[in-house]
Amino acid sequence: GEDVEQSLFLSVREGDSSVINCTYTDSSSTYLYWYKQEPGAGLQLLTYIFSNMDMKQDQRLTVLLNKKDKHLSLRIADTQTGDSAIYFCAEMYSSASKIIFGSGTRLSIRP
Amino acid sequence: DVKVTQSSRYLVKRTGEKVFLECVQDMDHENMFWYRQDPGLGLRLIYFSYDVKMKEKGDIPEGYSVSREKKERFSLILESASTNQTSMYLCASSLGMSNEKLFFGSGTQLSVL
Numbered sequence: 001g002e003d004v005e006q007s008l009f010l011s012v013r014e015g016d017s018s019v020i021n022c023t024y025t026d027s028s029s030t031y032l033y034w035y036k037q038e039p040g041a042g043l044q045l046l047t048y049i050f051s052n053m054d055m056k057q058d059q060r061l062t063v064l065l066n067k068k069d070k071h072l073s074l075r076i077a078d079t080q081t082g083d084s085a086i087y088f089c090a091e092m093y094s095s096a097s098k099i100i101f102g103s104g105t106r107l108s109i110r111p
Numbered sequence: 112d113v114k115v116t117q118s119s120r121y122l123v124k125r126t127g128e129k130v131f132l133e134c135v136q137d138m139d140h141e142n143m144f145w146y147r148q149d150p151g152l153g154l155r156l157i158y159f160s161y162d163v164k165m166k167e168k169g170d171i172p173e174g175y176s177v178s179r180e181k182k183e184r185f186s187l188i189l190e191s192a193s194t195n196q197t198s199m200y201l202c203a204s205s206l207g208m209s210n211e212k213l214f215f216g217s218g219t220q221l222s223v224l
Contacts, residue, residue, distance in 0.1 A: 008151060031211070042115070042201055042215030043154075088153065092211055098169075099211055101146075103153035 004102035006089050011108045018076040020105045022089030025070065032065060033090040034074045037104070043088060046074075081109050114138070117202050117216040124223050130189040132219050134202030140214075141207030143185035145169075145177065148199040148218070160185055161207070192223045 006022045024032070030051050035043040049056045049063045049072075056063045062075040076083055089102040118133035136143065142161055146154040146169075156169030158177040166177050174196060178186040185204075189196055199220050203213040 004153075033212075035213075035215075040217070042217045043203075043213070044215070045212055048212065098156065098159070099213065101154040103151055 004089055004091055004100050006087075006102040006105050008103060009106050009108070011110055012079050014079060014081060014109050014111055016079055018074075018079045018083065018107055020074045020076075020087050020089075020107065022072040022074075022102055023070055024072065024089070024091045024100075026091055026093050026100075027067070027070065029091040029093065031092040032063075032072050033088075033092075033099070034061075034063065034072075035088040035090060035101075037086045037088065039085075046087075076107075079107075079109055083107060084109050115202055115204055115214050115216040117200075117219050119219050120217065122219060122221045124189075124192050124221065126193060126223060128189075128192050128223075130192050130221065130223075132187040132189075132200055132202075132221070134185045134187070134216055135183050136185075136204040136214070137183065138204070138206075138214075139182065140204035141182075142205045142211070143179065144203040144205075144213065145175075145185065145187045146201045146203065147171070148201055154201065157187065192221075194223050197221060197223045 003025045012018045033048040034046045036046045037043045060077045064073045086104040086106050088104045115136045144159040145157045160166050160179045176188045201218045202216040205211045
């Protein structure tokens with residue numbers, strides 16, 4: 001069935017890189033997304049990748065897609081305190097044209 | 112920028128009450144969605160709508176209904192609120208093309224006592 005899985009927590013030191021991982025089940029997904037939710041706010045689209053791409057880079061953000069393993073990752077370089085948030089992985093489930101979200105990874109930054 | 116506005120940030124209701132959650136978007140988006148967010152469970156789709164007066168059930172529609180009389184407004188209705196409906200409710204909209212980038216409101220935290 002439809003499922004997107006990610007770990008619930010990640011703690012990194014300020015200035016280090018953060019890597020948030022996600023696995024999904026639908027091999028026919030067309031788009032995969034990363035959303036960010038800051039405290040008290042809704043979700044904001046951070047970046048997305050089309051399924052025929054392996055990598056996408058946008059400033060401090062790097063998205064890697066391994067279609068064979070159905071694995072998606074988000075790397076944040078030089079992590080700052082403003083990066084503290086919950087990060088949601090999501091896939092566009094092509095058979096139903098709907099978006100399935102993971103449970104979210106809470107990223108905390110330690111000094 | 113797209114703006115999705117949810118009418119209430121916090122709501123407290125009693126068991127059995129009828130509850131209306133309102134959502135308005137200002138970018139003429141075709142699609143609108145209602146999700147609920149619970150710790151450790153992520154976002155679960157309740158209902159969505161691809162057009163005015165059209166609605167589709169999501170993954171957890173039980174206990175909810177929706178109304179979309181105008182394109183810009185999508186309402187979520189709890190006919191008889193129960194304590195297990197205490198949650199954060201998020202409204203979203205999208206343009207309606209193949210890449211469904213969602214734009215979210217800031218959420219309504221509903222507590223049912």
